[in-house]
Amino acid sequence: MYSLNIGDSLEFMKSLKDGSVSATITDPPYGIGADANPIRGKSTHHKTNWDVAIPKSEYFSEIFRVSKKICIWGGNYFTEYLPPRMGWIVWDKGQREFSLADFELCWTSENKAGRIVNHPRSKSLAEGNFHPTQKPLKLIYKCIQFLGLKEGDTVLDPFMGSASTGIACLKMNINFIGVERDPIYFEIAKKRVEQAVLQPSLLTPANTACSGRLDSSASQRSFITDGELPSKARGATRRR
Numbered sequence: 426m427y428s429l430n431i432g433d434s435l436e437f438m439k440s441l442k443d444g445s446v447s448a449t450i451t452d453p454p455y456g457i458g459a460d461a462n463p464i465r466g467k468s469t470h471h472k473t474n475w476d477v478a479i480p481k482s483e484y485f486s487e488i489f490r491v492s493k494k495i496c497i498w499g500g501n502y503f504t505e506y507l508p509p510r511m512g513w514i515v516w517d518k519g520q521r522e523f524s525l526a527d528f529e530l531c532w533t534s535e536n537k538a539g540r541i542v543n544h545p546r547s548k549s550l551a552e553g554n555f556h557p558t559q560k561p562l563k564l565i566y567k568c569i570q571f572l573g574l575k576e577g578d579t580v581l582d583p584f585m586g587s588a589s590t591g592i593a594c595l596k597m598n599i600n601f602i603g604v605e606r607d608p609i610y611f612e613i614a615k616k617r618v619e620q621a622v623l624q625p626s627l628l629t630p631a632n633t634a635c636s637g638r639l640d641s642s643a644s645q646r647s648f649i650t651d652g653e654l655p656s657k658a659r660g661a662t663r664r665r
């Protein structure tokens with residue numbers, strides 16, 4: 426089951442109960458202007474200045490409040506909000522001394538041995554080029570495994586982009602709640618998820634969607650109460 430929501434994720438997270446999601450796996454803006462960087466994929470990616478600054482502390486407070494476990498890509502940009510932890514995940518991009526970084530870092534809530542994922546950036550392009558900072562599915566599979574998530578758990582991504590986290594979760598039979606505030610990337614995410622669930626292995630009765638729009642209290646109510654999400658994500662009251 427999945428729920429894709431358009432709007433500001435801070436407002437959305439405020440509507441969730443403490444510890445109501447099994448995990449947050451996310452990739453927030455790093456504040457490095459990636460949307461305007463021509464090296465990052467197609468020049469046709471639309472530019473909305475989403476990467477001019479990192480999210481405010483309240484976003485991280487809400488992630489910590491609603492999540493049992495957490496993976497945050499680009500954790501090195503958010504150290505002022507993240508406590509020291511042993512269990513970092515490193516993405517080795519298999520490139521050296523190129524104009525983009527040789528690796529990326531993921532902060533996790535876990536205190537266990539850190540791990541390295543080897544995945545050449547060139548291979549990621551085979552998954553399509555939907556977002557300038559699109560994450561390969563292999564990285565999200567690693568997060569899912571590292572956090573010890575199981576089928577039926579629920580993952581939140583409050584900075585969904587093109588929904589790479591969502592697609593990896595759905596392929597692992599993990600429920601997904603995504604929030605994206607940019608309407609163009611929201612539509613890209615929606616199409617990408619809809620196409621992914623059409624694959625035979627994902628065509629299960631459980632893979633039903635319930636889409637909410639933060640600016641519509643009616644559809645938000647349906648997200649909360651129609652019973653399609655597990656009880657831990659249900660029953661949240663929405664503050665206005």
Ligand SMILES: C[S@@+](CC[C@H](N)C(=O)[O-])C[C@H]1O[C@@H](n2cnc3c(N)ncnc32)[C@H](O)[C@@H]1O
Binds near residue numbers: 587589590610
């Ligand atoms: C680094 S990108 C995520 C890319 C994603 N990992 C992927 O594979 O496509 C971060 C995304 O967060 C969105 N975003 C930024 N601030 C947001 C907010 N307050 N609420 C919801 N989405 C937000 C941006 O529009 C951008 O698409």
